[in-house]
Each structure stands twice: as structure tokens, then as C-alpha cells.
Amino acid sequence: MAGGVGSGRASGAPGQPVSVEVLPNGVTLAVDSSPAPGSVALGVFVPVGSQDERDRAQWGWAHLLEHMVFKGAGPWDVDGVAAVMDDLGGEVNAFTTREYTCFYAKVLEPLGCRAADLLWTLVTAPRLEAGELAKERAVVLEEMAEARDDIEDVTEQRYMEALWADDALRHDILGAPGAIRRVSAAALRGFWETAYSQAPPVCVVAGSGAAEVARRWREALQRPRYRGPRRTAGGWRPAPREVVKRQAAEQVHVLMGREGPALTGADYWEQLVLSLVLGGQNTSRLWLRLREQEGLAYTVGAALNSYGGWGETDIALTVRPDNLARAVAVAGEEVRRLAGEGPTEAEVGRAVTALTSNLVFGLETPDGRMQRLGRWLLLERLPPDLAAVTARLAQVTPAAVQAAARRTWLDPGRLAVALVGPVPRGAPAARSWWGSDGRPSPTT
Numbered sequence: 001m002a003g004g005v006g007s008g009r010a011s012g013a014p015g016q017p018v019s020v021e022v023l024p025n026g027v028t029l030a031v032d033s034s035p036a037p038g039s040v041a042l043g044v045f046v047p048v049g050s051q052d053e054r055d056r057a058q059w060g061w062a063h064l065l066e067h068m069v070f071k072g073a074g075p076w077d078v079d080g081v082a083a084v085m086d087d088l089g090g091e092v093n094a095f096t097t098r099e100y101t102c103f104y105a106k107v108l109e110p111l112g113c114r115a116a117d118l119l120w121t122l123v124t125a126p127r128l129e130a131g132e133l134a135k136e137r138a139v140v141l142e143e144m145a146e147a148r149d150d151i152e153d154v155t156e157q158r159y160m161e162a163l164w165a166d167d168a169l170r171h172d173i174l175g176a177p178g179a180i181r182r183v184s185a186a187a188l189r190g191f192w193e194t195a196y197s198q199a200p201p202v203c204v205v206a207g208s209g210a211a212e213v214a215r216r217w218r219e220a221l222q223r224p225r226y227r228g229p230r231r232t233a234g235g236w237r238p239a240p241r242e243v244v245k246r247q248a249a250e251q252v253h254v255l256m257g258r259e260g261p262a263l264t265g266a267d268y269w270e271q272l273v274l275s276l277v278l279g280g281q282n283t284s285r286l287w288l289r290l291r292e293q294e295g296l297a298y299t300v301g302a303a304l305n306s307y308g309g310w311g312e313t314d315i316a317l318t319v320r321p322d323n324l325a326r327a328v329a330v331a332g333e334e335v336r337r338l339a340g341e342g343p344t345e346a347e348v349g350r351a352v353t354a355l356t357s358n359l360v361f362g363l364e365t366p367d368g369r370m371q372r373l374g375r376w377l378l379l380e381r382l383p384p385d386l387a388a389v390t391a392r393l394a395q396v397t398p399a400a401v402q403a404a405a406r407r408t409w410l411d412p413g414r415l416a417v418a419l420v421g422p423v424p425r426g427a428p429a430a431r432s433w434w435g436s437d438g439r440p441s442p443t444t
Helices: 061-071 078-088 109-124 130-149 151-163 177-182 185-195 210-221 268-278 285-293 321-341 345-363 366-377 386-394 398-409
Strands: 006-008 018-022 028-032 039-046 091-096 101-108 202-207 242-246 252-260 299-306 311-319 416-421
Touching: 028 210, 028 366, 039 109, 039 210, 039 366, 061 078, 061 091, 061 101, 061 109, 061 130, 061 185, 078 109, 091 109, 101 109, 101 366, 109 202, 109 210, 130 151, 130 177, 130 185, 151 242, 151 252, 151 416, 202 210, 202 366, 252 299, 252 321, 268 285, 268 299, 268 311, 268 321, 268 345, 268 386, 268 398, 285 299, 285 321, 311 321, 321 398, 345 366, 345 386, 345 398
Parallel strands: 028 202, 242 416
Antiparallel strands: 006 018, 018 028, 039 101, 039 202, 091 101, 252 311, 252 416, 299 311
């Protein structure tokens, strides 16, 4: 494992140990014993996500499976699982990403071992009964309908469709309604048997009593056998284009961007600082120009989202239709100005302070440390500790951020664009505004 296996100090508060052990069956068990005020957080990170759905007929199965394991597992039927969850108090839940599925709990220290038993049983012994599938299928279809009513969700999904050539990243994590309606209990069980038995999960315990929970958990974690090593899919191909979805709303939601570095990418830190210089702080370029100086937008920001095998960087705007062209043009103007003159030392310093603060705040809670450890260990790496992050951020210079801006934002033909809402009909492509002044024309 890159970064070392065994005891280390790669995550958690300064001076507190993190131990990582790879069990004979390949399961990774990580323990963060940093002190917590009586609570413990546990996570099982299964390296299966929506990108592992082979074709359109399976779209949404990973997310549906995440739901279904709570409908009966091991000795508990659906009511039994619910009762155990409520007996634990705290929080027991799960979420699905494109790369992995995480089952997690945050409970009081005395209940940590019981929470560990529940999580591992959900992952390794789900019942997946046809009767429960019929009911949960309807629940997931309602969740999908709710997402279609959320214009921000719609914009994010349209943006992914506009950015990538590969269906593995383009399709919605929630899936396609037809695939959810047609899946049988036998087919879903086959997906679980194939996907969940292929690569060993990562199990993490952090907080008060973590070492005791890990000792109790270790025996159970060794029982299943897994067929192969974890893999981090990569090499995804961008195919940027513009996608417009007109629907009733007061504002147009704009998301535009391009592929970015993965979590371990060489220029990850420069791109992260760039995203904060552009948007995300009170003195960020886009915030000052579009909101504070010209009053073109209420919501404006920039972000870098990086994962194990891919990443993307974007600019988000929410504007009235009559401000759309001008807002996009001003955003392009500010990006070109940043690429031309570079950020100031003060701008880079503020971004570095904000990023360092976010890391420290995340390490203050057991669940924050648990999530960070699990995400990195799926890549077979320990996360960089605070000292390493601080040292790397100290290497980010204004010139490096300027170079990142030039590589990323100067060519509008490399940008994917999603426009959702009351987009004016007859308007030119938004990418054409990127290099213009965005003043109203007869076509808009």
C-alpha cells in the first residue's frame, strides 16, 4: 500500500496514532484513536458505485442496493433492522457515489461494537427479498421524481452529461426509471454477489473506544472471501458540449467547467487554490465582480471536485434570464484577467488559510476523520496529515495558480456547459459569450 501499512500518524489530531491493517482476505481495517467526547464513528467503504453498472439496464442498481440492504439482513427482517438502528441512537445511514458506497454509523462509545455488527451484516448478508424490493422500488422512484424537481440537481446531472463521453460518469447515480422498474430480486442479488464480492472493502473506526471496537470487529471482517484487488477506474474521456434544458423557474442555473485533477493529481493543490481565488470567499474574483460590483447574480461560486479516478472544476451562476449573457461574459472576463495578471500573494494566502481551516475543522470530529480515512484508503494510500498538507500548500505560488488558470479556462471550446431554467430561445451558445462583452443583442 502506497503510504505504508501498519501504525502511522497520517490522519487525526497531531500526536494521535492511526493504525492500518490489511487482513488475510484483503479487507483493510483502519483505527483512528484520536480522543472524542464519548462518541465513535464507523464506516464500511465498499468499492462499488454507479460507474460499476455495466450498461443502461443496470443504471441505478448500486444506489438501489444501498437502500435494499436496510430492508433485511442476517437475523433481522426490515423491522428488526429499523429497531436496531433506533436502539443505537446516533446516526446510521449510507450513501452511493460514482466510485464507492459507504455504510456508516456514529454512536455513543458503549454502542460501537453493536453498530459494527450491524454495518457488517448489512454489507455481507442482505436478504434482498422480492416483497421488500417491490416497496423500495417505489420509494426510489419517488426519490428520483424529487430530484427532477430540484433544479440544482438537474443542473449538476446535465453538466455531467455535457462534460464526459463515458456513460459510466454521464449517467445519474440514482439511475434510470426503466432500469429500476424492471430489476428483479434475483437480478439485484446477482449484482450484489458479483460486485460486492469482487474487491474487499475498507473498514474504519474513529473516536472514543475505537481500538476496542476494532478488536471485536476484526474476526468478523475476515470471514468473507474476495476475488480480486480494488481498482480505481480512470482514463475517462471528456467530450465537452453545451446542454440546455428549459423548464419553469425564475432563474437560469448555469454550470460550466471541464475535467480536473483526481485526488492524487499533480496539480490538485494549485487547482484547489484557484477555485477559491475565483469563487468561494468574500474577496473571490467572481463574487466581487458579479455580485458586489455589478449585481448580476445572488449565487456565484467556483469549485474543484476530485475523486479517485477523475475530477472536474466548475463555475456556477444563478441569474435572471436577462442577465444570463452578461453574467457569463463577465465571468469569462474575470477568468481571463486572472490568467493574464495572476493572483496576488494576499489572494493565495487567504485561499491557503481557508483550505487549512477546512482540513482542521474536519479532523475535529470522529466522523470527519473516518470519512477522510476511508476515501483515501480505497486508493490504497494514507491521507496526507496536516503537516504534509501545510507544506504542500506552502509550495503553491501566485505564478502556479496563474498557470493553472491558463491551462483550464482560456479555451471556451474545452468547457462543458449546462443551462437549466428559462433559457432565452434563440440565444447563441453560452460558450460564445465567454469571449464577448455579453451585451444584449436582438437574438437574446
